[in-house]
Amino acid sequence: MWKQWLVGLVVIVMVLVGAGVYLNQQPVADRQIRQAKATTVNIATPEWRQIRDRISSVANLRAVDSVELMTEVSGRVVAINLEPGKPVQQGDVLLRLDDRQARANLAVLKARLSDARRQYERASSLRANNSVSQSQVDELQTSVAVAVAELEAAKVRLENHRIEAPFAGVIGLSAISPGAFLQAGTSITTLDSSGQLELNFSVPERFVGQVKVGQPVSAVSPAFPDQVFEGQLVELATRISELSRTLAVRALIDNADGMLRPGQFMSASLTLQERKGLVLPEQAVMVRGDEKYVFVAEDGIARRVSVQIGNRMPGWVEVTKGLSIDDRVVVTGQDRLSSGNRIRVVESDRSIPENRFEPVRES
16 A cells, blocks of 8 residues: 555655646747747837939920921022031031022113113103193102012012021931022922920929929930930910820920930929928838838837828838837838737848938839
8 A cells, every 4th residue: 555655745746846847948939939029120210311202204405496497489500508407507508509690680680770760850850830630749749659669579689599597506307409409489408407406295294383483394215225314394375185084294305415305205393392201111011902011129029100102212212190200210121020929130231222312202
């Protein structure tokens, strides 16, 4: 009997010792489990930066002054100055037609005018002696006026045998050769001003209240991807398009080096205003449905915070509501987090994009 009591006592002692060992090791295991569950993250703090509110739009170029030059009279080409791409000044003669007949007609009309004036002056002197009637004097005076008008018309016809540049610009293509006979109304070439070009594009209706003449405009072209062309808004349309709900606007772009050409496609960016904004690395912002949120690190715990965002820019985003300048925002590892999770913060500059603040508000 005593042996059974001894075996029972030994079993009880072993159970108590095992329980003691288990209870002694449990806090260590709990700490290891909690540490194992802590997510490694990088953090960043929001920054105040200068932000440009911009809208982007497709645009096209046209010359400030543009004309298709045509002949006004018929004639044979005797002189030509139509080298494509050549800059010309206002008043330069571009083409001259044979004007010998026009000069001869002008000489005849000059002679007629001179004779009409002599007859009128003679009749006027005889009228003082009542040698001629007043009606004859009046008739001769009318003849002088008609001769003056015919002479002026002849001068215009003579001038029309020469085509001059109405403004400074660049000559377009031409298929006219010396000696060719041209009918009145024949197109000979185009002339476009080139020092400045008009940039035409449209602004969505919701931004109309922020658009003003004088705002800076920049544009890029697929033909010159590394070149940015600067200009200024100069004109606003008076009506909103009922079809597209946009406002047509016009800017002037400097083209002193002649790189750009009328009709060229451009991507325009209109700066509405410049202001300071709170920005954050774009990778920190999470999206679920219509909600945008970030995780903020507080004493080793991740806390989920809903935010509102404004402008986007390469690698960065503006936060308009939900964060302060002192918040420590998780920028890596947040896709594995839930609010209340433990986190372990490590420092790494590679997790933060370099500072580039050229925001664009999409139109």
